[in-house]
Amino acid sequence: MSARSTMTEIMNASASTTISQSQPVAEDGGYDLYFGPAHPGSGNFGVKLKVAGEVVTSARADPGYLHRGFEKLMEYRMPIQNSVLSDRICVLEALNWNLVHAEAVEEMMEIEPPERAKYIRVIMAELSRIQSHIIWFGAFCIGTGFETGFKLAFGYRDYILDLFEMITGGRVYPAGYICPGGVRRDFPDGATQKIAQVLDRIRRMLRVEEMENPGLVGRAKGVGILKLQDAIKLGATGPVLRASGLKADVRKDDPYEVYETFDFEVPTREEGDAYARYLVGIEEIRQSAKIIQQALRQLPEGEVIAPKFKRIKLVTKIPEGDVYVRNEVARGEAGMYMVSDGGDKPYRVKIRGPSFLHMIPVLEHLLTGAQIADVPAIYWSLNVCPADLDR
Amino acid sequence: MAAKEALEILGKISSEFKIKGEVRRKGRIWLDTPTEGFVDFCRWLKEQGFEHLSAISAIDWPGEGMYELAYHLWSYLDKTLITLKVKIDRQNAVMKSVTEIWDGSAEAHEREIHELFGIKFEGNNNLTPLFLEDWEGLPPFRKDFNWREYVGEKYYDRDNERERVYYD
Numbered sequence: 001m002s003a004r005s006t007m008t009e010i011m012n013a014s015a016s017t018t019i020s021q022s023q024p025v026a027e028d029g030g031y032d033l034y035f036g037p038a039h040p041g042s043g044n045f046g047v048k049l050k051v052a053g054e055v056v057t058s059a060r061a062d063p064g065y066l067h068r069g070f071e072k073l074m075e076y077r078m079p080i081q082n083s084v085l086s087d088r089i090c091v092l093e094a095l096n097w098n099l100v101h102a103e104a105v106e107e108m109m110e111i112e113p114p115e116r117a118k119y120i121r122v123i124m125a126e127l128s129r130i131q132s133h134i135i136w137f138g139a140f141c142i143g144t145g146f147e148t149g150f151k152l153a154f155g156y157r158d159y160i161l162d163l164f165e166m167i168t169g170g171r172v173y174p175a176g177y178i179c180p181g182g183v184r185r186d187f188p189d190g191a192t193q194k195i196a197q198v199l200d201r202i203r204r205m206l207r208v209e210e211m212e213n214p215g216l217v218g219r220a221k222g223v224g225i226l227k228l229q230d231a232i233k234l235g236a237t238g239p240v241l242r243a244s245g246l247k248a249d250v251r252k253d254d255p256y257e258v259y260e261t262f263d264f265e266v267p268t269r270e271e272g273d274a275y276a277r278y279l280v281g282i283e284e285i286r287q288s289a290k291i292i293q294q295a296l297r298q299l300p301e302g303e304v305i306a307p308k309f310k311r312i313k314l315v316t317k318i319p320e321g322d323v324y325v326r327n328e329v330a331r332g333e334a335g336m337y338m339v340s341d342g343g344d345k346p347y348r349v350k351i352r353g354p355s356f357l358h359m360i361p362v363l364e365h366l367l368t369g370a371q372i373a374d375v376p377a378i379y380w381s382l383n384v385c386p387a388d389l390d391r
Numbered sequence: 392m393a394a395k396e397a398l399e400i401l402g403k404i405s406s407e408f409k410i411k412g413e414v415r416r417k418g419r420i421w422l423d424t425p426t427e428g429f430v431d432f433c434r435w436l437k438e439q440g441f442e443h444l445s446a447i448s449a450i451d452w453p454g455e456g457m458y459e460l461a462y463h464l465w466s467y468l469d470k471t472l473i474t475l476k477v478k479i480d481r482q483n484a485v486m487k488s489v490t491e492i493w494d495g496s497a498e499a500h501e502r503e504i505h506e507l508f509g510i511k512f513e514g515n516n517n518l519t520p521l522f523l524e525d526w527e528g529l530p531p532f533r534k535d536f537n538w539r540e541y542v543g544e545k546y547y548d549r550d551n552e553r554e555r556v557y558y559d
Contacts, residue, residue, distance in 0.1 A: 234495040
């Protein structure tokens with residue numbers, strides 16, 4: 001059997017990869033292999049791999065399938081419109097990006113949201129983090145062939161989406177619920193009890209997730225090891241960096257909203273492999289639940305939106321200047337740089353998504369030298385989102 | 392090393408380099424940096440603990456004939472954010488690359504700016520486009536690129552009754 005037909009069989013068996021038909025054999029005897037963009041697990045993103053035998057010799061990220069040009073679009077719109085637009089930066093954690101945008105506008109305009117709004121924001125951002133981590137877990141499971149985990153995760157995620165629907169009106173996109181000045185509306189009756197119930201359910205799910213599934217452990221342990229020095233050099237943040245051993249979290253190091261009042265741990269691991277990233281993700285769900293519980297207990301009464309924004313005026317001048325806002329979203333560090341020349345629209349907005357560096361330098365670094373069969377495990381262990389890479 | 396306060400860091404910067412800056416709020420330093428000796432200054436900052444290049448932003452100011460680049464640096468030790476602002480000429484948009492200091496992270500950020508603003512980075516060998524396929528027009532994030540006009544011309548049909556509204 002020739003080397004090429006063996007390769008083809010492997011490709012068909014994994015059912016997740018396709019051989020480039022135009023140039024199957026490179027001069028050095030290797031193969032070109034495209035992982036994505038038409039792959040059920042990759043999202044709208046591709047990686048061009050060069051493969052020799054079973055080993056990936058080089059990897060090139062191929063983004064751009066979700067490039068919508070939000071930075072440019074925001075230059076043509078007023079903050080109240082951009083707030084709705086900011087949902088779409090990352091599909092899987094719309095509320096977190098709402099918060100980043102709202103904070104940038106507030107810092108430009110020197111507005112302080114009311115205390116109750118800050119607590120509601122934290123609760124919503126943490127719920128959003130939990131459901132995003134659940135998607136991460138589900139995608140990681142299906143990437144490594146553990147389909148039960150995927151179904152379990154997406155089933156439990158729906159409980160949180162029900163909460164979002166009840167509170168914001170939208171299941172996935174809250175349509176700018178966290179807006180400049182506070183939040184659009186107060187919790188409806190019974191919301192706090194319902195959140196507490198959902199948290200109990202999520203804890204029950206975690207107990208199942210924690211059972212060591214041999215298939216998942218075997219596919220993830222020792223795979224895609226990211227050393228700490230490389231993680232820092234390549235700009236990794238969030239759970240990816242913490243799984244490599246650095247205790248860094250924007251919520252602790254550079255607190256925003258009311259995070260400094262809560263007691264929570266920042267989980268870290270030393271191994272830096274795909275399994276360590278998965279374990280950090282699971283522990284973060286538990287810590288987020290802890291934050292929400294404290295926030296629900298301390299939730300103060302009062303207004304939920306600053307007086308200036310109470311009756312929404314469409315045209316609001318943004319004072320001249322610039323700000324850089326950092327937040328910890330589920331995937332890592334989110335940043336927004338906003339410049340204003342004194343008009344009613346921002347002059348320039350730069351969005352820094354955590355996946356930008358996770359999916360270009362970090363992914364290319366980890367895939368080079370890896371086995372073909374490990375590509376999905378490495379890819380999904382990075383908790384990637386093509387939407388916030390392309391913007 | 393013990394963590395330093397933002398004011399302390401700013402004091403050290405202004406004593407070693409002639410660079411003006413301000414502390415806007417806790418842990419936020421803003422510096423106006425000259426282009427001469429920029430890379431050396433960045434190297435010094437990295438040695439001081441600013442290991443994380445969070446982002447590079449470009450701002451187009453066609454009225455003043457310049458691009459402004461903002462480098463956002465974070466120190467895991469001092470828990471401080473420094474934003475370096477550099478102005479470069481718009482006609483001859485070339486900047487020294489910081490890839491030798493922040494490696495893969497800088498490379499990716501510079502690739503993006505090169506594609507969307509057309510700024511060249513000397514010393515970065517990998518400035519291949521990321522997002523746009525076979526793009527030959529003006530870099531699209533520049534202020535003089537009118538995307539509304541572009542979309543109208545490219546994607547809408549003036550003779551079609553339904554799509555004519557996009558031209559009015």
